[in-house]
Amino acid sequence: MAAIRQTFFQECEEQLAELETGLLSIESGDSDHDTVNAVFRAVHSIKGGAGAFGLDELVRFAHTFETALDLVRSGRIEADAALVRLMLRSSDTLADLVRVSRDGGAMDDQRVAHLHDELTRIADPDAATAAPAVSAPEASVDQTANAGEAGDDDGFVPLQVSFDGLLGGDADAEPVAADSIFRIWFRPKPELYAKANDAAKILREICSLGEADIACDVSAVPVLAELDPEGAYLSWTIRLVTGLGEDAVREVFEFVEFDCEFTVEQEMPADPVFDFEPEPVAAVLDQAASLAEGEAEAPAIPQKVMDRIAEVAVKDAAPAKPAAGGQSAQAQASQTIRVDLDRVDRLIDLVGELVINQSMLTQRVTEAGIARLSEVAVGLDDLEQLTREIQDSVMAIRAQPVRPIFQRMSRVVREVAEMTGKSVRLVTEGEACEVDKTVIERLADPLTHMIRNAIDHGLETPEERVETGKPEQGSVRLTAAHRSGRVVIEVADDGAGINRQRVLEKAVANGLVDPNAQLSDGEIDDLIFHPGFSTAGSVSDVSGRGVGMDVVKSSIQALGGRISIASQPGAGSTFTMSLPLTLAVLDGMVVNVAGQTLVVPLTAIVETLQPKEADVHGLGETSRVVSMRGAFLPLIDVGHELGYREAETDPLDGVAIMVETENRAQSVLLVDSIVGQQQVVIKSLEANYGHVFGVAAATILGDGQVAVIVDVDAVVAGRRAEPDLANRKRTAA
Template identity: 50%
Template sequence: MTPEEIQQIFFVECEESLAAAETGLAACRAGTQDSDTVNAVFRAIHSIKGGAGAFGYGALQAYTHTFETLLSDVREGLVAIAPDLIDLLLRALDTLADHVTAARECAEAPDDAGLIGEMEAAMAANAGSAPKATPEPDPEPAIDSGAGDDFGLDLDALLDDLTADFVPSPTPARWPVHLRMRAGAMRNGSEPLLMLRDIAALGGECTHCDVSQVPPLDSFNPSEGYLGWTYALPAETPEDAVRDIFDFIGDDCALAIGEDEDIPAFEPGETPVPVAASAAAVVPAAGPVPAEENQAVFATSTAAVPPAGAVPASPAAGQSIRIDLFKLDRLIDLVGELVIAQAMLVQRLEGVGISATDELSLLETLTRDIQESAMSIRAQPISSVFSRVPRILRDLAASTGKHVRLEVIGETTELDKTVIERLGEPLTHLIRNAVDHGIESAEQRIAAGKSPEGTLTLSAEHRSGRILIAIGDDGAGINRERVLAKAIEKGIISPEAQLTAEEIDNLIFAPGFSTAQVVSNVSGRGVGMDVVRQNVKELGGRITIDSIEGKGTTFTLTLPLTLAISDGMIVDVGDQTLVVPLAHVVESLRPAEADVQGLGSSRAMLNVRGRFIPVISLRDALGTVQGATAAAEGVLIVVDTESAGQAALLVDNICDQRQFVIKSLATNFRAVEGVAGATILGDGRVALIVDVDGLVACALPAQERQAA
């Protein structure tokens, strides 16, 4: 493995450590301040420090050393965990993230002098309040024992009596640590000297260095671990503190603790576990795994990671492998082509009169299993996006003066990596909008009978093959009168326009629209919400608004779980073949005449078990020239939508139900309203994929959508 590849792994692990540290500090702020939480933060920062020293990032290492020292004092109970300290640690973590970015991009390190000073002041304040050691008394002047003769005193005898019961203090108790660096330590970029210094910082004293295995100069190999050491640690030093030092290096250091142990034996010719040229086997760090631009992480087992210093008898379970995301994308593309080829084979055989055989059924099952396995590799928890929100809220608190409490629901919900990567920007816009426009100032909230601290709720859940992400606040809600007046002022709508509450809410998505009275670095320039809607549409999703004046606003993003492969119902409409995503389909039926009733001059309603839902003709909605015009002439597919409830789509007939590979229409042609994309059928024809939410929203008047 090249140094550049090792370095790239270091930066990926830095991101993991930063995420783990932020999770731990967020837990501390929420009240979970036990030793396990503090130790997790300490280990994360320590891992970054070890790698920074190994790669020669001096500024990063120096800053992290101060950070780690403060955390060490917190861990040992020397510095009390208080709200001010947690705020300092969070700000220090933000600057550490900037340091990592600067090191990755070979840019100038951020100005950290102020934060280093604050951290040192926090430690110094603690030192100043710590009990001071009793100063030793000044030595008494020497007494000439001969002077005692004038008073009849035998001073020598008196001193003997005074010291008769005195017992010298024993040597402070200590316990030994034996260690030897293995060959892989240097090959993987570790720096043993830094770890020895960390042991010394814990009060360890080197009592023995084993040099017996050092060979003659002509056979010396710099990558071997010839030297071994024994250190004596103070009795009060916890064993975990020593093991934490070697978390970063793992099994590349042999460690033995206790009086009955010896320095681990020298093992010549050790080699690291072989890995592929484009991958590296690594032990996953604690905390969520973020979505990286260039790499993906595969979990190969859930078994526990062996403790530091342990030598497994077989390859360690619970490891991960990092590969280029390009290779993973290529795998997904090939799986998509396999799905198409399998559909073509089935259709070709059926075309010549051969029905589905056991072998074809097995092939279909295996194809689906391969597709689901490939997609599960790309699936990642949305926590990798949600974990960035606390920092956004801290930045907004500094710029707006509004303090917001974050509530997160469903952060383990998984969706496609590509969706996660493209979700960050719209989510950031919505959060900034909620804090700046939605949540009132502390004074306004108190006057309205609310808590001075606002609440922002993030939630994610799977529903009907899609993912729903909600961003809600408990602010003032949308001021519809103000929105309407601003839209008329900007010429977005005419003064005579009569709009429903839903239509007024959607005006905030108009390009250039903003109700901010002052342009700031947070908002006011009229860009953001239109970008949010465009980004969500490009992901094949929709965004809806639910706002109650004085209570708050919730934005709901409805997104596909994946952008690659899905299940659909193949239907005919005139001379066109279309695909209706199965995630929206509730049922299909051929209605009786009495089940369909007219509403006005142009609307038909379907009676579904006593509930009437609107009938929408796909022929009319998509502008095809042929196809069924009445419900009795075709088949009705009952679909579920987010904004308009249920509706019935009128098609000529249903041909099949199959998996389909989604091809972006906007990328290969242009965006078409009511169409989510395209796919290749088994016979080689191209079929359009119906955007059910968008099509129903366009086909129904706003009044009917509200009634639904």
């Protein structure tokens, strides 16, 4: 049961994502029938599964929510802006109820009751404010204990089920039309019970649609010695009289349509042709016996009956509509499986070890002096290609779109906008961009901080926006894109931008900056990442405690990424995060620097070259630049920058590597020599040692040596900022 319960909550996450996606589509004006149906099905599925586990509070709220959605689906009410906002808040509450049901904890009962009242008043403005318990209508079931006595010889046990007043009528109500009579056959599969579903709940749901007569077929039940406790042997035939259509009947089976077999057929309207008095049963049996013995002739069928049969045959000649839950529906089942994440992580670790061992084997063959065209060398090349394909395929298993994390930010925007009294619209782009699952999981907190700051600090109040000629509703844009082997996520707002004068004054007051210091706009913007820094005038539920942006920077750096700011007064600010696509492997250029082996990520390299004396120029007292194609690029000695040597080496004795940072700025890194290109497995340095300037991570080379992976952006940025050399030497050592 624990495993089934876990599967249910996993499916709840998918249904909640579907629910929010649909509601956001409706909010943007896409309120077509399919979207509304998808939203309704999501809530209906959650309610059905919750009922199987006795999660009564979740069932009650989901039922009320579902009722309101059904009114929208049937067209009885319009999904205007106010209603959609209510639905979104209800979606958030439903997600909280799912979380509490899964992890435990307490819910805000007043909040749930308030939303319950609002949803109830949609259908009935005069409804009571108390949240009534939602339960299936009580059925009066008369069933004889001994099926052999009450049933017929074929093993059918009739159940007389009475649901008085279920459709709001009474005993004197008008008879239901014959075209509202359905005959339903329902047989569960063992999978239905394995997923903690209950056939009795399906039958009660059918009965809730109208008046039902149910017969249970027990003929397939084996003797006790042959009975499988996990098997499914019962089936039911139901005659349902309802004022609803066939779609409503089939909807009952949506949650279990692949775990059962069922048919829904509408009975033909009563025909006066067939309205004749049947003969007594005894007479029919006597006549059948006489026919079998050849003592009597078959009775003639009345001509009017034959005419009616021909008429019906012509009418029903059209192809029959395939029954839901049949073979065609099963063929469309999703070809996916659920795999425990630990197993995937283990597989990825093994592939990483495979890459390392393949590299070591290649190294040993090279050291042995075996010719590159030999069979051994060719076999190693094939092994390398196969290893890379396996690695790519395994990494694709963990790759997931950023859509779930982007959808989660919609709720953050709604909550912060409500707390600050601002009108905000979230625009998302690139939701299909795929990133390693580990990266996605650790993006939630940084993105939440940035979204909250963008609304609280970036966007103006509606009155201020109107005064400056802007729309009353502010905009926050969240985008993701692949760029140079990395994923770039941007959070942009159209607010007032960073007030640099205020930031500088606050930094001076806190002793972070010398009052006489001359800082560029970028350096002033970077001050907001300092721990404890805040420009908020007072502490609120949203901000003002000086905790947030420094956490964002630390979290992004821990993922091997970087964050930058671009702000324009009056036009807004853009925060750009650059992250690796995966935390497992990368293609790198192996280089030698001052006797050390380093790896430079291949995605940052533009080209390599041998500097010429005429191309190298001094700049200031210590800096040097290289002339390339009419441009002067900074020349950075990696060994000196990382503290491996005291003095900078002669550029003419080394190899220059042109690199491009995330902000598209180009620089030239000077190394002693290039060993070659290699795929390396990333090993976190921070988790095992600590943060080191200019180092993104570490790896194990083919000869077993540990090499560091250079953080190109940090080295280039550190050169511009001229950090303390002694500190660099200490951290690098």
